[in-house]
Amino acid sequence: MEYINLGKTSLKISRIGLGAWQFGGDAWGPYEYGIAKEVIGKAVELGINFIDTAAVYGRGRSEEFVGRAIRELGIREHVVIATKIPGDWHRYDDVLKAARRSRERLGVDVIDLLQLHWPACWHNVPICETMKAMEKLVEDGVIRFIGVSNYPLQLLEAARSCLKRSEIVSSQNRYNLIERDIEKELLPYLQREGITLIAWSPLAKGAVTGKYSPENRPKGDLRENEPVFYPDNLREITTKLIPVIKELASKYGKTPAQIALNWLVMHDNVVPIPGAKNAAQVVENAGAVGWRLSEDDFRRLTAASNSLVITYVTW
Template identity: 55%
Template sequence: MEYTILGSTDLKVSRIGLGAWQFSNTWGVTDYEKAKEILAKAFELGINLVDTAMIYGRGMSEQFIGKALKDLGVKRDDVVISTKIPGEFLAYNDVFKAVDRSLKRLQTDYIDLLQVHWPPCWHNHPTCEYMKALERLVVLGKVDYIGLSDFPVELAEAARYCLSRIDIEVLQIRYNLVERQAEKELIPYAEENDMSILAWSPLAKGAVLGKYTLEDIEKFQDVRSNDPLFKKENYEQIIELANLVKQMAEKYEKTPAQIALNWLIGYSDVIIPIPGAKNPQQVEDNAGAVGWRLNYDDWRLLDEASKKLRITYVTW
């Protein structure tokens, strides 16, 4: 495993993390033993960054992680837990209440990285109200570092303005070979400000791997049934990109997932992909995305092919 430093901290994190949204009904890993096997494989391979959220399975994901850490005998210092507080829980007192519950589910007395999951779109909580609550949690030792998920640059700036003792260390954003909007503002902003980017859906929820047929995508029952990437007009284009990913995989004797993730880390050293996995084999596969690099010409070929995509989110 390769390691990097999170933001401006001295915290060492694996260059590939593990996304734990999969431990929920949304993705289907609802059996604790299965989740434990996935986590065990990640730790065995040197992945020390686990990304969860209070909302994943309404606490199920955090609960599974907390229990697995105990059952597997993982030392607390050896794992970096990244969790997120939903935009609905951002009233000042609610921030503390939500974090207390999260700590209980995670069976720990501190959170390494707490992110605001999304801006409070419809509750009108003033930005400084919740940012000051997060800062207080750091001062009180319940949280080590904070971050923002799905925030535009303007709002990240406003949020940082509210802080007096600490800064934002992480932006968590959607970033994959198909969806590259973050390259316009968010990634340059993170690079300029010494922040890490946790790249979510780094495999475009599997779309970029070309593992599903047009018939498969019509049968999806999980979160992908409503995802615009899996609508025919988009997916037909993505299949072409996936074919190139597969060709590269053959050339490098790697897997499509390893090619897709390696391309992301090649884009910038601030990017840390957090792929989700539904079994230990996928974890192992994803962990093999580091320790080597695509050469410049091949990186560019994928770059050009991905730039040709014309994805639309207006699918109804």
């Protein structure tokens, strides 16, 4: 496994993390605790030490599974636990309360990274009110580091300017070979400022693995309504991107998922956090690092991605 510093801190996190939304057992379909434990155990065995969960994943269930597995496996000192507070709970008192509840569900003394899951879009809580609470949590030892997620650049800058004694160390945003809007302004800013980009849906929820097509769309989970899996988009993906991914997979002796994750890792400060349905997927995803695509192949993949015409207007 390769490691990278979280933001400008001295905390080392693995170049590939583990997303724990799947453990919630709702959006992604049923998920048994035993599988979650196996997935976490395998991830840590392979050197993955960064686990991302959130209060909203299964309304606390994912946090409970992560905490319980870490306890039962006795691996607390080997993992960096990141969780998130939803944008609806960004008032000062609610931030404090939500963080303590997450800490309880996780069963840890301190949350390593607490992220604001999305901006307080329809609540109009002033950003400095929220950041003041986050800073208080650091001072009280409830959390170690502060991160944001899905914040536009301007709001991230405003949030940073509110902080007096702490820094925002990470920004978690959607980033994969199909969805690259972050490159337009946020990613260059994060690279300049030494803020880690934690890439969510790094496999485009499985769309870059070549398993799905307009004739074979995923069923029984949130992907039924996910724009990327809209037939016209899947057609673009399967005709223009997947053939290049598959060709590179066979050239490098890797799988399509590993090629897609390696393309992300080739960006200096990017840490993908693929979710996993089972231990075999974790093994595969951990194998996405320890090697690199050549510059030529990186550019080829980027060009294939550039040629995609994707729309979110699906009805």
